[in-house]
Amino acid sequence: MSGSPPAASWLGIPAGSGFGLENLPYGVFSTGRDNRPRSGVAIGDQILDLTGVTGDPVHGTGSLNAFMAQGPRRWQTLRADLVTWLTDERHRRRVEPHLVPRGEARLHLPVEIADYVDFYSSRDHAENLGRILRPGGAPLTPNWLHMPLGYHGRAGTVVVSGTPVTRPRGQRRGPADDTPDFGPSQRLDIEAEIGFVVGSPSPAGRPVALPDLPRHVFGVCLLNDWSARDLQAWEYVPLGPFLGKSFLTSVSPWVVPLAALEAARIRPPRREVTPLPYLDDAAAEPWGLDIQLEVRLNGHLVSRPPFRLMYWTPAQQLAHLTVNGASLRTGDLFASGTVSGPARHQSGSFIELSWGGREPLELPDGSVRVFLQDGDHVTITAVAPGRHGETLSFGEVAGRVQPAAALTSQTASVPGPLGV
Structure with missing residues (x-):
């Protein structure tokens, strides 16, 4: 992310949510309609399903480990992509179907702990x-x-x-x-x-x-x-x-x-x-x-x-x-x-x-x-x-x-x- 303020999200993030574009924390979740634990990013009062929006199977393993093991360059790239997808209206049609209300999600242990x-x-x-x-x-x-x-x-x-x-x-x-x-x-x-x-x-x-x-x-x-x-x-x-x-x-x-x-x-x-x-x-x-x-x-x-x-x-x-x-x-x-x-x-x-x-x-x-x-x-x-x-x-x-x-x-x- 650059030093200039990011553009506003088309998502309409509630003021003071703590989960805006500067945060984008990672977790693992499932829902009643889809009980597969998978990786997601919290944005406002939603979770962006990374398995769906990226198509990358690394986000469907049930923990963040496989993605984290890809290293800092991959972390930086996905973070930049997320900001683009959530601020550029051109991506809305592709991204919006993969948003899940946080209130409907069950949150899991995000990481398989090694030591x-x-x-x-x-x-x-x-x-x-x-x-x-x-x-x-x-x-x-x-x-x-x-x-x-x-x-x-x-x-x-x-x-x-x-x-x-x-x-x-x-x-x-x-x-x-x-x-x-x-x-x-x-x-x-x-x-x-x-x-x-x-x-x-x-x-x-x-x-x-x-x-x-x-x-x-x-x-x-x-x-x-x-x-x-x-x-x-x-x-x-x-x-x-x-x-x-x-x-x-x-x-x-x-x-x-x-x-x-x-x-x-x-x-x-x-x-x-x-x-x-x-x-x-x-x-x-x-x-x-x-x-x-x-x-x-x-x-x-x-x-x-x-x-x-x-x-x-x-x-x-x-x-x-x-x-x-x-x-x-x-x-x-x-x-x-x-x-x-x-x-x-x-x-x-x-x-x-x-x-x-x-x-x-x-x-x-x-x-x-x-x-x-x-x-x-x-x-x-x-x-x-x-x-x-x-x-x-x-x-x-x-x-x-x-x-x-x-x-x-x-x-x-x-x-x-x-x-x-």
Whole structure:
């Protein structure tokens, strides 16, 4: 897309829709009349069926992977074509039959996830957790200012927005307990995050440099890394997150192209420690992003986390992820980590909003929360500035908490230690 404002669409896109010509996010959908999952692009309150309008079978595979694997040149070409088709009246007769009202569509997981990595890149979030969990100690661990910390998650439990969240079971040990017990998590939490979807792979042994982010990352989505804080607290020493994280991660159904976010690029916060050369972006093009998130619990706005304050950028995360020679695969997903700001109402998790459970959160309807209860519905939305004054929407990632699943005969009896 050029630097001049795009022509108006013949579609008549509603003002403020968030899904205008500057956005054009990709997803996978089906309808009651045609239950084949296929790729589409959100435009206004419609979805443009890419299988029909392009005739390219790559868009009929049920995920974006095959298209993403074609690389940045193909991404750029199709994006330019979409703008032409939706603005030039000459294409209307061919394009219009392939538009589907978004309200009639079922949205699917847009990407077949290859690997999943979650980072820990908000300084405010990291310092908040340090003060909550290690009162009187240093808020940050010694390595935090030197590299983006993260953990490898479970790709098979990444699900699309709207998938129910079954409360996980596991081992828990209270502060006054000598031994753990087993049962449903009592400290179920969220983590409001931004996810980055890899389109182009990289070979093993060849790290991805900071400027190469756009060659590999196709787009951006919303992500909720559901977390069982009590399970996590008991298991995370010495190896880090495991069952307290791996039960479910939700992503939004729309992937906003990285190319749509040029106007949202900003400098990250000032760093007091100069990173090692492979992470030093002082002279590089900035990859901070001005994205504003909102978190709602049962319809009530409880937080507005600002992504612009993230200490480590996605370019630095990708560089660190691959610096040891790890390869990238099409469909890899890496997440920013919880997005939080310095104020309590900018926190991206309930452990921060309730300050570890010591200061319960009061909702406008009179109810009180520390962590999530069964039946609670969490929605995360986000917007970013477009190039010509348009606001870009990321849609939403949502989930409702369901009670822990009943134990089956296979899991009713917990075996004794096996000795590893």
